[in-house]
Amino acid sequence: MHGPLPRYWLRCIGCCAEYPGSSRLYSCPRCGDLLDIVYDLGEEASRIPWLRNFESRPLGVWRYRELLPVEDHRLIVSMNEGGTRLIRCRNLERELGIREIYVKYEGDNPTGSFKDRGMTVGVTRAVEVGAETTICASTGNTSSSLAAYSARAGLKCAVLVPSQRIALGKLSQALIHGARVLAVRGNFDDCLKIVRELSRDPRFYLLNSINPFRLEGQKTAAYEIYEQLGGDVPDYLLIPIGNAGNIVAYWKGFSDLKNMGLIDALPRFMGVQAEGACPIYRAFVEGSSEIKPVENVETVATAIRIGNPVNWKRALRAVRETGGLVEAVSDDEILTAQRLLASREGVFAEPAGASPIALLMRAARSGLIERDSRVVCVATGHGLKDPDIVLRTSKNLIEVDSEMGAILRALEMAPRA
Numbered sequence: 001m002h003g004p005l006p007r008y009w010l011r012c013i014g015c016c017a018e019y020p021g022s023s024r025l026y027s028c029p030r031c032g033d034l035l036d037i038v039y040d041l042g043e044e045a046s047r048i049p050w051l052r053n054f055e056s057r058p059l060g061v062w063r064y065r066e067l068l069p070v071e072d073h074r075l076i077v078s079m080n081e082g083g084t085r086l087i088r089c090r091n092l093e094r095e096l097g098i099r100e101i102y103v104k105y106e107g108d109n110p111t112g113s114f115k116d117r118g119m120t121v122g123v124t125r126a127v128e129v130g131a132e133t134t135i136c137a138s139t140g141n142t143s144s145s146l147a148a149y150s151a152r153a154g155l156k157c158a159v160l161v162p163s164q165r166i167a168l169g170k171l172s173q174a175l176i177h178g179a180r181v182l183a184v185r186g187n188f189d190d191c192l193k194i195v196r197e198l199s200r201d202p203r204f205y206l207l208n209s210i211n212p213f214r215l216e217g218q219k220t221a222a223y224e225i226y227e228q229l230g231g232d233v234p235d236y237l238l239i240p241i242g243n244a245g246n247i248v249a250y251w252k253g254f255s256d257l258k259n260m261g262l263i264d265a266l267p268r269f270m271g272v273q274a275e276g277a278c279p280i281y282r283a284f285v286e287g288s289s290e291i292k293p294v295e296n297v298e299t300v301a302t303a304i305r306i307g308n309p310v311n312w313k314r315a316l317r318a319v320r321e322t323g324g325l326v327e328a329v330s331d332d333e334i335l336t337a338q339r340l341l342a343s344r345e346g347v348f349a350e351p352a353g354a355s356p357i358a359l360l361m362r363a364a365r366s367g368l369i370e371r372d373s374r375v376v377c378v379a380t381g382h383g384l385k386d387p388d389i390v391l392r393t394s395k396n397l398i399e400v401d402s403e404m405g406a407i408l409r410a411l412e413m414a415p416r417a
């Protein structure tokens with residue numbers, strides 16, 4: 001992984017103040033807004049072997065190392081994240097009447113969600129700055145990923161999760177990887193407020209998506225989609241929104257491709273929220289330039305159960321500037337979509353990860369997405385993260401006696417003549 005290092009620095013998304021790449025900041029000291037990482041997209045970027053040379057540089061986050069903010073490649077903490085499948089869904093195409101449907105299956109990542117793309121960069125940064133303990137607030141997947149990457153890096157890890165509201169698979173990952181897991185009597189937004197406060201203490205290194213280094217890793221999914229489509233982009237990108245970091249990361253990734261002259265236009269960004277946690281949807285529909293945080297959030301898609309998303313500003317820009325939209329889908333629609341994807345395509349996504357399919361089903365019916373479109377849905381997390389929800393909502397587990405007649409009756413088949 002040796003080679004020339006990218007030149008990068010930090011820029012405030014509000015007042016545009018700039019800071020050196022080496023500064024340890026989570027927000028702009030001048031105005032308090034979030035920070036973005038910017039690069040010279042010139043010479044270094046041209047070293048990336050777009051659309052060729054997959055033997056020496058397999059598809060994955062570090063294929064794009066010239067566009068990632070790392071000081072010393074020897075310190076990289078990696079488990080070969082990224083390089084996830086872009087799955088063509090021909091059965092859904094037939095069923096929904098849309099020309100091309102793909103699922104970018106982020107369940108393929110080492111801990112089963114897209115968070116690993118961000119953590120490989122974020123935890124590498126934690127090592128570079130000499131942090132003792134990584135921390136995050138999490139609806140589940142961030143804690144699984146941070147715990148695993150911190151374990152690998154030999155760092156202590158503390159995660160704050162909303163008590164009773166995180167899927168069991170995710171909780172068990174955080175515990176087995178040795179994190180100190182605090183189940184807070186409150187929601188995700190309460191947890192985030194506390195860890196932001198804690199992160200003023202330099203012993204802690206904060207790895208929520210306020211941290212701009214995480215989004216850098218996550219943007220690589222957009223580069224991969226471009227390469228997997230043979231050097232092209234979809235007409236529509238459907239993606240869940242919780243804290244809104246991932247949609248911003250994809251926006252950045254596709255924007256980079258345009259700025260490098262590799263594509264002419266970005267896909268239209270279709271953000272999906274759950275009806276019970278949809279402040280960005282409301283702001284979008286009202287044409288507002290601000291969001292109103294939602295106090296009492298509730299949805300079966302616990303990964304996106306967030307009422308006060310930190311990255312809302314750029315999420316709204318992403319959908320508005322690409323001619324997209326934000327929609328809110330119901331829990332019923334999410335569970336129906338999850339089942340459809342699993343039963344027609346063999347692809348098992350957790351509820352939040354299936355929410356783009358819920359929007360697609362609705363958009364195909366209403367004509368919002370034209371039949372002749374090419375669509376990519378981002379399935380952000382693996383279905384095994386949350387087996388409880390499937391068992392609670394499945395009717396097809398049948399208990400029978402261990403006897404042939406009973407088995408055939410249960411299968412609704414007559415005995416053989």
Ligand SMILES: Cc1ncc(COP(=O)(O)O)c(C=O)c1O
Nearest residue numbers: 141242243244245246303380381
């Ligand atoms: C499976 C899954 N989907 C979607 C999201 C939302 O991502 P973001 O918070 O970056 O909007 C999360 C975040 O936890 C997640 O775990």
Ligand SMILES: [Zn+2]
Nearest residue numbers: 012015028031
């Ligand atoms: Zn600022």
